[in-house]
Amino acid sequence: MSYNKENYRRVMAEFSKKNLEAKTDAEKRRDELHRLFPEIAKIDSTLSQTGARIFGEAMKGKAGLDMRISKLQNEVNELSSIRAELLKKHGYPEDYGAVHYECEECEDTGFVGEKMCKCLKTALVMAGYESSGIGKLLKTQSFDTFDLSYYKGNAENFRRMEANFAKCRAFAENFDTKAPENLLMFGGTGLGKTHLSTSIARVVIDRGYDVLYVSSHTLFSEFEREQFGKGDADTRKYFDSELLIIDDLGTEASNRFTVSCLYNLINSRLLDEKSTIINTNLSHSELLNTYQDRIASRILGEYTQLPFAGKDVRMQKLTAKNG
Ligand SMILES: Nc1ncnc2c1ncn2[C@@H]1O[C@H](COP(=O)(O)OP(=O)(O)O)[C@@H](O)[C@H]1O
Ligand SMILES: [Mg+2]
Ligand SMILES: [Zn+2]
Incomplete structure (x- = not known):
């Protein structure tokens, strides 16, 4: 670590x-x-x-x-x-x-x-939460607050989500820079992709690793800002962090330049044997249509695929609240 x-x-x-x-x-x-x-x-x-x-x-x-x-x-x-x-x-x-x-x-x-004294470890973990970019989400999202009963409506969905949950937990608890693994979480909105990835982040930070979470929107705009010299963007950290989580891939405003940056990032992390988690609402065929083959083939080939299924949990929570 x-x-x-x-x-x-x-x-x-x-x-x-x-x-x-x-x-x-x-x-x-x-x-x-x-x-x-x-x-x-x-x-x-x-x-x-x-x-x-x-x-x-x-x-x-x-x-x-x-x-x-x-x-x-x-x-x-x-x-x-x-x-x-x-x-x-x-x-x-x-x-x-x-x-x-x-x-x-x-x-x-x-x-x-x-x-290292306990107090220093705690201070580093707190600093890790802070610098991970997840901030507020960490307050409410953890494995403990992830409720599988939202997927009970359909037996196959339930089994799938149960397996995803177990996989994410194991990924976090066994995270090891010497045995890197990548995850692709894909599926509809509100199914818990962000929730499970921040849950992973928390555990991995607690275990003393350097984690960075970024929405693809922010990631792409930082690549642009760096290239065109506006502001103080520094994309080095996305290459360096021990675990990078790219959330909501496919929702960004992309162009040829940003897509080639994405390729470079994904490819470098694979070569450097650094773990990456990507979340997306895009299906596999949409991924293939949106990005160059060389990107899509890496995300599909080198990442463990976690298909999310079920009914939008955010909507389920709203319906429950409003009776
Ligand atoms: N299984 C779950 N148990 C409890 N809360 C959940 C669950 N799945 C999602 N949520 C909550 O529902 C909202 C939407 O989930 P999110 O993880 O953002 O979905 P996605 O990233 O797949 O679009 C969040 O507030 C999240 O905390
Ligand atoms: Mg999300
Ligand atoms: Zn001390």
């Missing part, structure tokens, strides 16, 4: 900033204490030399070292409790001068030893 690099850089920068701020905030609070209460300043100055003093005792030789160290330890304990008393007397919490990290486990560094 490899989190989106741009997100990783940004999140790590945020962590460094948090870690530094926690330290400087603590320093400010300690300075404040020292300014107001010289006794505490004196104690802190003594306590800060503890390490050096232990070292000094050790250098004096082994004879009676244990005793000398334990004497030193007692002194430190006593000073600490005097310090705590002073803070209490002046109405400050005992840990007022201590560093308060957002995550005590990794002290806001994102790492515990070599291992």
Whole structure:
């Protein structure tokens, strides 16, 4: 797995900033204490030399070292409790001068030893949701909210959708950049193609992969903007992401230039062994009519075909609501 690099850089920068701020905030609070209460300043100055003093005792030789160290330890304990008393007397919490990290486990560094801390993983997943382009859809669409009973009207449709659902779940749970697979979801409007692809995206992002979702409309217009230098389009990300989801292929305004960009994208991803999911309302023959043979043959030949069937779920939901 490899989190989106741009997100990783940004999140790590945020962590460094948090870690530094926690330290400087603590320093400010300690300075404040020292300014107001010289006794505490004196104690802190003594306590800060503890390490050096232990070292000094050790250098004096082994004879009676244990005793000398334990004497030193007692002194430190006593000073600490005097310090705590002073803070209490002046109405400050005992840990007022201590560093308060957002995550005590990794002290806001994102790492515990070599291992990524849970808090960093969570931050990267959140950033992944954000940068995936799915945004709002992720709130309502997941495997858990996908209801197969909408397809019960017809036994064959039901079996088909049950198989699609199982396939999508397995695709997400087993997603592996070393074993790339492509999906073509095709069928009428409102049958759950977008819903199942965002459900896949969520699971794959949760598992730490870099996912990008884009409508074919946006994709084609970004190719054009990049070519004709309007705005700051960057189509590189569509080639780079570990999983790319192109939604609603066939609804875009296309021309020869954009179609050749699409070919280039699909072909490059196949050659680079990167997984792609394409959703479309077009049938196979419509795909063949709309795009060049070399595009259609790849989408039909190199993608696992998932035919969607049933009655428009959006309409079913509306009818149910309106009685
Ligand atoms: N099986 C399902 N269970 C629950 N909601 C569904 C299901 N299929 C579709 N929906 C919902 O119906 C609406 C249309 O589905 P969508 O996935 O956009 O269809 P498509 O992409 O095939 O046109 C969305 O709001 C989606 O969440
Ligand atoms: Mg859709
Ligand atoms: Zn942490």
